[in-house]
Amino acid sequence: MIAGNPGGLCMPAYALDRFDTPIDASSIPPADWDMFKQRPTGDFRMLCCRAPAVLKNSQLNTQFFSHLNDECATAPETAWHIQGKTMVLEGLSQLGLTPRSEEPGRSGTQKWCADTWVQFEGRNIAIELQRSYQSLTEFRRRQARYLAGGVECYWLTRPEVFATLAKSCAQYRIRTEFGGKFPPAGYLWPLLAELPVWALESGDEPRIYGAKKTTASVPELLKAVLARRCRWEDGVWLITS
Numbered sequence: 001m002i003a004g005n006p007g008g009l010c011m012p013a014y015a016l017d018r019f020d021t022p023i024d025a026s027s028i029p030p031a032d033w034d035m036f037k038q039r040p041t042g043d044f045r046m047l048c049c050r051a052p053a054v055l056k057n058s059q060l061n062t063q064f065f066s067h068l069n070d071e072c073a074t075a076p077e078t079a080w081h082i083q084g085k086t087m088v089l090e091g092l093s094q095l096g097l098t099p100r101s102e103e104p105g106r107s108g109t110q111k112w113c114a115d116t117w118v119q120f121e122g123r124n125i126a127i128e129l130q131r132s133y134q135s136l137t138e139f140r141r142r143q144a145r146y147l148a149g150g151v152e153c154y155w156l157t158r159p160e161v162f163a164t165l166a167k168s169c170a171q172y173r174i175r176t177e178f179g180g181k182f183p184p185a186g187y188l189w190p191l192l193a194e195l196p197v198w199a200l201e202s203g204d205e206p207r208i209y210g211a212k213k214t215t216a217s218v219p220e221l222l223k224a225v226l227a228r229r230c231r232w233e234d235g236v237w238l239i240t241s
């Protein structure tokens, strides 16, 4: 298990600057960071609720943003969603692409709206950030709807959502692939070939992880998606190099 703060944002790495551009605290050289600390209050605002942010350093000297006044009024699920979406959009931009947020589209008569969406070498790619519980039936329905519209969809979920989904996927595999009995091997990796999904742990060191100790940073995952290096293998969604 990776250390962090599931679903929470105790040490946010991103804030908005005066031009509403998301700033990654970890990308700012320490000397500039110290200079930014002298700027007037309100020059930086929290991504989650747009409240004034202050610049801080953790005991391990990690640079992060913190609410100037009270705690964040935004629910942890919402904060996770905002941070996740920002990291995906930022990561794709840094790869020279032009991602879009809340991109609408349709498959036949069915409408969809992707959290994040990007075109790359003729492919339409959606990355959905699932913050709250969603049944496996609904995951599969939405995935099929994207597929019908010519869109590849990849899912990032909150760790709690991933744990519940993995159990449902395992039950589904046992029912559909193993005739209702636990596989003779004595173990089962749960994920479905039709549903690429990983958990995203937010916090000061965001990580993606999946079945069988698969782990990556957000940029690593994005590069793997673009290069078609995400591969399903017997219940595991691997991020291969």
Ligand SMILES: [Zn+2]
Residues within 6 Å of the ligand: 046, 047, 048, 049, 050, 051, 067, 071, 072, 073, 074
């Ligand atoms: Zn906030």
